[in-house]
Amino acid sequence: MTAANLHEALCYDSDDHLLAVVVPFLLGGVAAGEPTVVSLGPRNAALVRAALPALVGVTFLAEGAVYARPATVIREYRQMLRAHVAAGAGQIRIIGELPPEIFGATWDWWARYESAVNHAFQGFPLWSMCAYDTRITPGPVLADVMRTHPATAAPGGRHLPSGTYTDPAVFLMEPRQPLADPLQADEPHADLKNPNGTATREAVRDAACGILAAPSADELLMVVSEAVTNAHRHGRGAVRVRIWTGADRVLAAISDEGPGPQNPFAGLLPPRDVTRGGLGLWLTHLFSDHAVLDRRPDGFTIRLTAGNPHWC
Amino acid sequence: MSPTLLPDHTCWSFDDDRAFDRHAREFLRNGLCCGEQVWYVPGPRSGGIAEWLRGTSAKRERSVRILDPATAYPADGAIDPDAQTAAYVTATEQALSAGFTGLRVVADATALVRTAAHLDAFARYEFAIGRYMRIAPLRALCVFDRSALGDDAMAQLACLHPRSNTAGVSFGLHAGATPRTAVLSGELDVSMTGLLAGAIERAGLRPVRGEVVIHAEALRYIDHHCLRVLHAYAERHAIVVVLRTVLSTVSVMAELLGLLRIRVEMLP
Numbered sequence: 001m002t003a004a005n006l007h008e009a010l011c012y013d014s015d016d017h018l019l020a021v022v023v024p025f026l027l028g029g030v031a032a033g034e035p036t037v038v039s040l041g042p043r044n045a046a047l048v049r050a051a052l053p054a055l056v057g058v059t060f061l062a063e064g065a066v067y068a069r070p071a072t073v074i075r076e077y078r079q080m081l082r083a084h085v086a087a088g089a090g091q092i093r094i095i096g097e098l099p100p101e102i103f104g105a106t107w108d109w110w111a112r113y114e115s116a117v118n119h120a121f122q123g124f125p126l127w128s129m130c131a132y133d134t135r136i137t138p139g140p141v142l143a144d145v146m147r148t149h150p151a152t153a154a155p156g157g158r159h160l161p162s163g164t165y166t167d168p169a170v171f172l173m174e175p176r177q178p179l180a181d182p183l184q185a186d187e188p189h190a191d192l193k194n195p196n197g198t199a200t201r202e203a204v205r206d207a208a209c210g211i212l213a214a215p216s217a218d219e220l221l222m223v224v225s226e227a228v229t230n231a232h233r234h235g236r237g238a239v240r241v242r243i244w245t246g247a248d249r250v251l252a253a254i255s256d257e258g259p260g261p262q263n264p265f266a267g268l269l270p271p272r273d274v275t276r277g278g279l280g281l282w283l284t285h286l287f288s289d290h291a292v293l294d295r296r297p298d299g300f301t302i303r304l305t306a307g308n309p310h311w312c
Numbered sequence: 313m314s315p316t317l318l319p320d321h322t323c324w325s326f327d328d329d330r331a332f333d334r335h336a337r338e339f340l341r342n343g344l345c346c347g348e349q350v351w352y353v354p355g356p357r358s359g360g361i362a363e364w365l366r367g368t369s370a371k372r373e374r375s376v377r378i379l380d381p382a383t384a385y386p387a388d389g390a391i392d393p394d395a396q397t398a399a400y401v402t403a404t405e406q407a408l409s410a411g412f413t414g415l416r417v418v419a420d421a422t423a424l425v426r427t428a429a430h431l432d433a434f435a436r437y438e439f440a441i442g443r444y445m446r447i448a449p450l451r452a453l454c455v456f457d458r459s460a461l462g463d464d465a466m467a468q469l470a471c472l473h474p475r476s477n478t479a480g481v482s483f484g485l486h487a488g489a490t491p492r493t494a495v496l497s498g499e500l501d502v503s504m505t506g507l508l509a510g511a512i513e514r515a516g517l518r519p520v521r522g523e524v525v526i527h528a529e530a531l532r533y534i535d536h537h538c539l540r541v542l543h544a545y546a547e548r549h550a551i552v553v554v555l556r557t558v559l560s561t562v563s564v565m566a567e568l569l570g571l572l573r574i575r576v577e578m579l580p
Contacts, residue, residue, distance in 0.1 A: 075568075197482075197501040197502075201532070201533055214558075214560050218560045218561045219560075221533060222533075222535070222565075225535060226535065229502050229535070233502075270568075274569075280536065283565065286568065
């Protein structure tokens with residue numbers, strides 16, 4: 001099969017099921033002389049390696065290191081795709097797998113990633129598969145997987161359209177009701193009303209002291225500062241900054257009374273025209289360990305985590 | 313002097329005569345106590361100091377000079393930065409030759425910055441004299457009447473002084489040890505882009521092998537807006553800005569934004 005651009009989910013329930021789809025997918029790419037890339041976790045990467053003939057010409061990316069922050073992954077994949085196209089590739093194949101720990105507290109921004117890549121990789125001759133083990137993937141996550149992938153890949157070379165696939169421009173603007181971090185049950189370490197950048201950064205430094213070291217502390221300073229700048233410049237009404245601290249992370253929530261960014265891809269993709277805004281939100285996503293966009297009828301909150309975001 | 317140690321060069325924005333009077337007296341008294349010659353160039357609203365100094369000068373006449381502004385600065389208010397710097401170099405050397413330990417100046421320069429062109433020239437002078445003050449015992453309290461100049465002009469002057477009582481200016485850009493270096497400190501976010509763009513031009517840095525160096529060891533924060541200001545400056549002059557910083561985010565940001573004319577050197 002030759003596809004100009006295809007983003008498929010591979011929802012498997014056994015090793016045999018996984019290999020029945022992945023091995024023909026990879027060998028087909030190699031046979032066609034296409035760049036063929038694997039970005040699976042250590043266990044599945046080993047499984048696939050063992051199932052492939054020796055010296056087959058499949059590229060295995062560093063296992064587990066690829067999927068750290070969604071905006072970073074999109075940027076790095078786009079660089080890789082550009083390089084392959086520049087080298088003459090007419091089709092590129094990638095099989096990827098998100099690490100299971102992100103199915104918990106941070107799933108919301110990975111769901112946004114899965115939706116955004118339908119747009120982000122448009123224009124590249126990419127056939128990508130995203131593997132999900134249905135034995136360990138929570139039901140709500142699988143529901144999002146079906147809404148963010150136009151089709152699923154099945155053994156026998158079958159491609160089944162997803163009945164719930166949702167246009168990214170719609171999916172990404174939906175209120176997502178993110179999980180509250182348990183730290184938010186306590187009084188915040190700082191609660192600032194309409195702070196300027198300097199006051200915000202003082203509060204961040206104070207909160208991060210003794211919890212975060214560089215570069216995490218520098219990153220938190222930057223992302224919170226950017227979010228406050230955005231709230232003042234693009235938001236509406238009063239701006240509120242709350243900061244919570246835990247043993248292994250610092251959490252900041254920046255709120256205003258506006259509807260939030262109107263570009264559905266803001267944060268995950270760099271703006272085409274940096275003079276029209278959007279750069280700060282993209283940087284915020286690149287430098288955060290978790291960024292939540294929470295749209296509610298009474299306003300918009302961006303919640304940013306530095307440190308370990310995987311509290312569940 | 314280390315690359316980032318800054319001289320005793322203060323911008324005093326006053327709209328309260330008494331606060332200025334207290335600060336200026338303390339500054340001058342400290343100079344007299346440590347054997348420096350002190351100069352006072354009063355403005356229309358800062359005459360009380362002169363009266364106090366005349367009392368002290370009866371005892372130490374050679375130590376104190378009260379200068380008519382028309383004598384100390386060009387009558388038309390237009391400063392030539394190089395000539396004015398040379399004048400204070402000469403004055404400092406003469407003070408040392410006369411046995412003083414240095415020269416300390418309090419000057420009300422309000423009349424010298426009343427037009428945009430005069431302000432620009434004076435700001436360039438402020439940066440230039442700062443380089444000499446790094447190596448010579450010249451200390452200065454530069455006084456400006458905020459009510460006459462407004463907050464924007466005050467901010468443009470304040471960011472070029474290592475010390476300032478001007479609110480709302482969160483960074484400083486000062487002369488480094490050589491004409492190709494500057495020292496950047498404080499915090500730079502989107503609210504400072506205009507000030508930074510003006511300050512870096514007024515620094516008049518002279519590149520060596522196509523590079524200028526900004527010692528930003530004491531820079532606590534810089535955002536992408538201000539990083540782009542530095543890059544635009546580098547593009548205008550077809551140079552590379554070497555930014556020496558401890559902030560781990562800066563090099564990544566420069567790479568992400570494709571700011572090829574900024575080379576970040578990370579310091580431990």
